[in-house]
Amino acid sequence: MVDLSVDLGFLKLKNPVLAASGTFGYGLEFAPYLNLEKLGGFIVKGLYYGPREGNPPPRLVETPSGLINAIGLQGIGVDAFAAKVLPKLKGLDTSVIVNVCGETEEEYVRVVEFLNGLEGIAAFELNISCPNVRQGGACPALDPGTTFRLVKAVKRTSRLPIITKLSPNVTSIAEIAAAAEEAGADAISLVNTFLAMAIDVGTRRPKLANVFGGLSGPAIKPIALRMVYQVASRVKVPVIGIGGISSGADALEFLLAGARAVEVGTANFVDPDASLRVVREIGEFCERHGIQRVEELIGKLEIG
Amino acid sequence: MMKDPTARIATVERRGDYRLFSIETPEVAGRARPGQFLMIKVSSQPDPLLRRPISIHARENGRLEIFFQVTGRGTEILAGKDAGDTLDIIGPLGKGFSLDERLKGMRALCVGGGRGIAPIYFLAKELREIGALPVVLYGGKTAADIPLRAKFEEAGLPVLCSTDDGSYGFKGFVTGLAAREITSHLPAFLFACGPDAMMKAAARLAQSAGIPAEFSLESLMGCGIGACWGCVKRIRREGQEGWVKICEEGPVFPRSEIVWPEED
Numbered sequence: 001m002v003d004l005s006v007d008l009g010f011l012k013l014k015n016p017v018l019a020a021s022g023t024f025g026y027g028l029e030f031a032p033y034l035n036l037e038k039l040g041g042f043i044v045k046g047l048y049y050g051p052r053e054g055n056p057p058p059r060l061v062e063t064p065s066g067l068i069n070a071i072g073l074q075g076i077g078v079d080a081f082a083a084k085v086l087p088k089l090k091g092l093d094t095s096v097i098v099n100v101c102g103e104t105e106e107e108y109v110r111v112v113e114f115l116n117g118l119e120g121i122a123a124f125e126l127n128i129s130c131p132n133v134r135q136g137g138a139c140p141a142l143d144p145g146t147t148f149r150l151v152k153a154v155k156r157t158s159r160l161p162i163i164t165k166l167s168p169n170v171t172s173i174a175e176i177a178a179a180a181e182e183a184g185a186d187a188i189s190l191v192n193t194f195l196a197m198a199i200d201v202g203t204r205r206p207k208l209a210n211v212f213g214g215l216s217g218p219a220i221k222p223i224a225l226r227m228v229y230q231v232a233s234r235v236k237v238p239v240i241g242i243g244g245i246s247s248g249a250d251a252l253e254f255l256l257a258g259a260r261a262v263e264v265g266t267a268n269f270v271d272p273d274a275s276l277r278v279v280r281e282i283g284e285f286c287e288r289h290g291i292q293r294v295e296e297l298i299g300k301l302e303i304g
Numbered sequence: 305m306m307k308d309p310t311a312r313i314a315t316v317e318r319r320g321d322y323r324l325f326s327i328e329t330p331e332v333a334g335r336a337r338p339g340q341f342l343m344i345k346v347s348s349q350p351d352p353l354l355r356r357p358i359s360i361h362a363r364e365n366g367r368l369e370i371f372f373q374v375t376g377r378g379t380e381i382l383a384g385k386d387a388g389d390t391l392d393i394i395g396p397l398g399k400g401f402s403l404d405e406r407l408k409g410m411r412a413l414c415v416g417g418g419r420g421i422a423p424i425y426f427l428a429k430e431l432r433e434i435g436a437l438p439v440v441l442y443g444g445k446t447a448a449d450i451p452l453r454a455k456f457e458e459a460g461l462p463v464l465c466s467t468d469d470g471s472y473g474f475k476g477f478v479t480g481l482a483a484r485e486i487t488s489h490l491p492a493f494l495f496a497c498g499p500d501a502m503m504k505a506a507a508r509l510a511q512s513a514g515i516p517a518e519f520s521l522e523s524l525m526g527c528g529i530g531a532c533w534g535c536v537k538r539i540r541r542e543g544q545e546g547w548v549k550i551c552e553e554g555p556v557f558p559r560s561e562i563v564w565p566e567e568d
Contacts (some may be wrong), residue, residue, distance in 0.1 A: 269527035
């Protein structure tokens with residue numbers, strides 16, 4: 001029997017596979033398709049303090065091996081989450097992580113203050129990297145100084161560990177990761193989506209009402225992997241790899257590159273049980289190769 | 305809702321751009337209601353990435369049927385499948401049309417434009433099951449765009465056709481035909497599925513005739529199961545407007561809730 005558990009220091013996961021925020025609803029949507037308790041955990045859709053309307057449609061464009069979305073973080077807000085969703089999640093034997101959003105530093109802090117005392121949340125993932133909610137794809141994770149201040153402010157308030165989710169739309173993602181670590185982030189997750197667009201040549205209009213969106217899916221995996229490797233080489237806190245993972249082999253690439261866990265995102269749309277398939281395939285790989293603990297593989301990329 | 309990765313295509317009919325598949329998927333078929341849809345994986349490769357939402361056309365002899373038009377890469381790949389191939393499907397998804405017992409003995413106009421006719425067949429048959437009197441109005445651009453006409457007739461369902469060019473039946477839009485039918489014999493209910501402009505016009509007809517109506521909306525979908533928030537339409541409930549996921553809360557909505565987009 002392979003030991004698939006991984007230790008993030010602040011949180012022990014039964015396996016390294018988390019379902020990514022924004023691709024897994026509030027978790028319950030997936031209960032008909034898989035046993036949620038077989039996952040390492042899942043990260044619920046980003047929450048602002050209040051309900052949020054999101055962007056006008058069209059919100060999606062399919063591109064080669066990819067998907068551009070501009071949902072704009074439509075969501076129910078913390079009150080409805082605490083009243084209607086969390087009670088149904090809290091008995092689950094898996095790690096439920098809440099993705100935290102904010103228009104301003106104050107809003108991030110308010111969301112964390114509200115959720116702090118509630119039972120059933122294992123950690124917060126700080127969403128400072130959504131490209132669809134500010135003008136021109138801007139987000140706090142584009143700048144090391146802004147990242148540092150925001151993480152610091154949230155860390156001061158939070159009673160739970162903070163995973164900081166980074167944007168790939170920067171020149172040096174390792175520098176942003178270092179700023180988040182210095183501010184006290186307990187872990188770094190990367191990458192959020194790549195700022196992207198698509199045009200209808202017939203109408204000469206952008207295919208998304210928001211003009212820009214975020215590209216995800218298998219198309220981004222090689223770039224995400226490179227960034228995860230760079231960040232894992234730079235910071236000491238655990239790194240969670242995200243970007244186009246849809247198989248056990250994909251996940252293993254990220255673990256070898258230094259990620260201690262991974263998030264499965266867009267693949268959940270294609271196959272609602274994709275995250276569980278990734279867990280199973282990691283186990284099968286380990287068995288085939290006589291690996292007793294999946295942690296033995298983390299960061300074991302051999303170069304030269 | 306469930307996933308069936310080995311739904312077997314039993315028969316395939318090809319008519320120009322249109323395809324009619326019957327699919328063996330007993331559990332999904334058993335749960336299906338008119339107006340619901342399937343998410344179908346068209347390729348085992350990552351490109352094209354997403355499943356395609358395809359409405360359920362019929363349930364015949366325990367098989368599900370889909371009727372679709374080739375409109376892009378996804379449906380083109382799907383159209384290339386043959387009898388004996390397997391499909392990976394998720395379904396039945398969404399909420400379907402209301403099959404209200406109070407429609408018993410009442411006339412119900414079922415309006416389908418182009419490929420929007422697909423769910424209308426299942427709907428009309430189920431309406432007849434509950435004792436309602438469905439009348440199908442089927443519109444297409446030309447006579448080649450109403451390939452299901454004979455199927456409705458063979459099922460004994462009253463069907464009136466329109467073509468934009470007058471090559472078959474009523475000359476003009478199917479909403480012109482609907483206006484004529486409403487005037488000649490006021491129905492108790494109107495159901496419609498088709499292009500937005502057609503449904504918007506049908507909604508206006510229903511409103512001025514003072515009859516309740518339901519419309520099946522269409523959108524690109526990322527997942528079909530309520531997880532991506534990609535397929536939203538503008539919906540008004542209790543005076544509040546918002547973007548509502550049609551995969552989960554639709555695709556069928558009552559006329560009173562739909563906020564139709566302004567024309568460009």
